[in-house]
Structure formats: structure tokens, C-alpha cells
Amino acid sequence: MFAIAGVLIVIISVVSGYLASHGSILALWQPFEVIIICGAALGAFMVANPFIVQKKVLTMLPQVFSGSRHNKRFYLQLLGVMYSLFQKSRQNGFLSIEEDIESPFTSELFKRFPDVIRDHELVDFLTDNYRIFTLTGLPSHEIEAIMDNEIEQIQEELVAPSHALTRVAEGLPGFGIVAAVLGIVITMGSIGGPLEEIGDSCGGGIGWNIFGYLFWLWLCWSCCFPFGEFRCSRIESLFMC
Structure with missing residues (x-):
């Protein structure tokens, strides 16, 4: 909304200033x-x-004019889904979240956080790394390196x-x-x-x-x-x- 308003202000300012200086608008119509x-x-x-x-x-163009979905509510829900996964795995074991990370869009746990589940790329990022963490048993520093490499790759795709x-x-x-x-x-x-x-x-x-x-x-x-x-x-x- 603000981007559209800014564009309109620029156009109105330039055209009105031109007309106020006794310019002919027909000369610009090309x-x-x-x-x-x-x-x-x-x-x-x-x-x-x-x-x-x-x-x-x-x-991505419509998202520029509609505004980012990543607001306070989104980040709270993101923290909530990570906390819920850790809490469930700590109480019932890692196998208890296997169904959640294999089918996140039908999982009752993920459905409690609608803003997060609408971001499919983020959900895939979460579930892929939880899957690596639960199935491979790699040390935390190796998992961190894998996540950093994936984030760099995603960053390059977002910059393009x-x-x-x-x-x-x-x-x-x-x-x-x-x-x-x-x-x-x-x-x-x-x-x-x-x-x-x-x-x-x-x-x-x-x-x-x-x-x-x-x-x-x-x-x-x-x-x-x-x-x-x-x-x-x-x-x-x-x-x-």
C-alpha cells in the first residue's frame, strides 16, 4: 500500500509541477x-x-505491495512450532515426531500454527533438518554446518x-x-x-x-x-x- 502511494505521489508531483510551469501534457503523450x-x-x-x-x-511482486507476512505473530508461531517439536520429542522420544515431520501439512501439531504452515519453503527447511537430526545422530556442530550451507543456497535463490x-x-x-x-x-x-x-x-x-x-x-x-x-x-x- 505504501509503495503504491509513493508511486502516485511521485507521478502527481512531477505532472502537477510540469503543468504549473505552463507545460503541455499532450507533448508528453508519446x-x-x-x-x-x-x-x-x-x-x-x-x-x-x-x-x-x-x-x-x-x-514475489504481489508480496512487495501487500507487505511481508513475517511479522511478530509469524515469529511467535515459528518459535511455537519449534518448541512443540522439541517438547514432544523430549517427552515421547524422537520417533513420536516422525509422523509430524514426514507429513507436516496434515499434522495436527503444525496445523496449530497456520502462519508457519503457509510458508511451504520454511516448513520443508524445518522438516528436512529435523529429519537429519533425528535419523542420522550427527553431532550438533555438523548439523549446524549443514543448515548454514542450505541457508546460503536459499539466500542466493532469494537474491536472484x-x-x-x-x-x-x-x-x-x-x-x-x-x-x-x-x-x-x-x-x-x-x-x-x-x-x-x-x-x-x-x-x-x-x-x-x-x-x-x-x-x-x-x-x-x-x-x-x-x-x-x-x-x-x-x-x-x-x-x-
């Missing part, structure tokens, strides 16, 4: 240059990133969508310049025409160069940075385990 900038950015994104990263970006969007955002000013130059090329082709048309064409080209920068700012501040915060909250939840 739909084909929008196609150039957004289409080039989308194509570059698809070329530069594998399909799995593209899919993760699409699935943020880096993918950041690279696209960094290219948007360049795509804006391309659109502006193409607008100037069109203007030079009609250099013998009326001065009003030449002025509108030049203004539109320069205006959409600015659009590229604004789109870059929006993508960085509204998507890339929240992606980073979302990644940090996910890693914190794993370290709590």
Missing part, C-alpha cells in the same frame, strides 16, 4: 515511445534471466529476483535515451515542416528520456528495495530455526 522503453526492458529482462528467476519475480529487477532498472535510463534519440531522428526527418511540430517532437523525445529515469526510480524504490527487505525477512526466519 505512446509509441512507451512501447520502446517498456518493450526493450521486458525483452532484456527475459534474455538476461532464466525462466525460474522470471517466475520468482512474478510470484532482486538482482534481476535491479539490472533492468539500471538499463531503463538508457532505453529512455534510445527513445529520445529516435524521437530526434524523426524530428530531423521533418526538419522542413512547421516549427510547432518540430518543437512538439523534440519536447516529446526529451520528455520520455525523463520518463525512463522516473521509471528507473520507481522500479528501484518500489520493487528492488522491497525485494531486498523481503529477502532479509526470509533469511531471518531461517536463522531462527
